Amino acid sequence: MSNRSSVVVADRGELPGRPSEEEVRELARVFGLLADPGRLRLMAALRECDEMCVCDLAASAGQSVSAASHALRLLRAHRVVKVRRAGRTAHYSLADSHVRMLLDLAVTHIGHGDV
Amino acid sequence: MSNRSSVVVADRGELPGRPSEEEVRELARVFGLLADPGRLRLMAALRECDEMCVCDLAASAGQSVSAASHALRLLRAHRVVKVRRAGRTAHYSLADSHVRMLLDLAVTHIGHGDV
């Protein structure tokens, strides 16, 4: 085995090749957001209900309003959820179809085979 | 807003509804595995090369053999990668098509819009 190998396999033009260092970090960050049961419950709720306010999300995910708010802040910062403010309530929803696809893929294939 | 709401939205029968508590935890665990740049680089490498030994994976991901081995151990434990042993080398590959789909989805949609 090549203990010092030619390593960086050149990007083949076709399907997006190996992601750049920056892309890897961003990807890791986003996956990290999905890596917490609390946040995942929040997103599972949003996956079903489209739009929910913080206190309902908190209740639905079984966490304090404060914890939910902190979590939603993170998710917002990375464009995983978006917020619509109306009066004193904030209505959260999944940011886009990619997020929904990711969740669907994950939820659908859990339990059968594996993720 | 209902500060104590009816909370648990009943599962609609159709598309897999809200995942169970156990499923949420498993999902979070798996996403957690993808949440590390090092592991993500390992998997990006496997996504291109199908099968690689530990030292090449380590080099490709820019980490020590030990770190790579630890990482692969975790990935293996959760069926994200699988290993084939031949002599003194271990050949790793992605465990199944779901993992590949997840990676493809992630890699493909990074940069355009967002994850």
Add this chain to the structure above:
DNA sequence: ACAACACTTGAACGGTTACTCATATGTTCA
């Protein structure tokens, strides 16, 4: 049998992170 090799594993340490609690901001209604 011995040395080099490919990989694994355990311990330990440093950084990150996800809560709680307390407090702040902004909104609605009387």
Add this chain to the structure above:
DNA sequence: TGAACATATGAGTAACCGTTCAAGTGTTGT
């Protein structure tokens, strides 16, 4: 204006995680 409400945020702390280092297992070739 003042009280109740919905959410946001800062500080602080406890738990988790990823790395390194050192040592261990099993394999190949001489």
